[in-house]
Amino acid sequence: MARWQPDAYGRLQQAALDLFSEQGFDGTTVAEIAQRAGLTKRTYFRHFADKREVLFSGSELLEELVVAELSASPRSLAPLDAVAAGLKIAAETMFEQRREAAARRQLIIDANSELKEREIIKRSSLTDAIAAALHDHGVDTAAATLVASAATTIFRVAFAQWTSPDSQKRLAQLIDDALENFRNATTS
16 A cells, blocks of 8 residues: 555554454554554654554544533533433444444453553543533533543443444434433433
8 A cells, every 4th residue: 555545543443453353452563553544653653652643543533522502502401411411412423434443443442451551541531522522611510520420431332332243223212222221310
């Protein structure tokens, strides 16, 4: 593959997924990823800060999208519903067309404790961003923290179901299902 071909970012992500699946995360180097993508190591580091980040890029976009949707929602909408609406928009625009890659990515993360830790950090950042947006939207700090934590857990549960091999539902529907299960569990 020639270096001048477009979509270096996507090619690097695909090469990383392929190599991590074939050799494991620890058994793969940045140089191998760049070579598989037909690029240089320098190009890799223009797009990603480290080897782990190739699996976690885009998390800032998820935060921005959810926060923007939440901020634009009417204040009359229940906070958890406002966050869920943002998560469902993200599900449709960021994730749905990438289901196979997301499932492969999750298998790689689940097999490596360092990557699991990084995922927890990214999830915590999402929770903090949602809590801050809820607070800015008029929700008191304690309630904003609780809602944000519940929302990211609902998303995590839905995402795990969506990436399972036997899943047939869209991620947005699974978010609705997890939200309903949460409500049923907390009102029984």
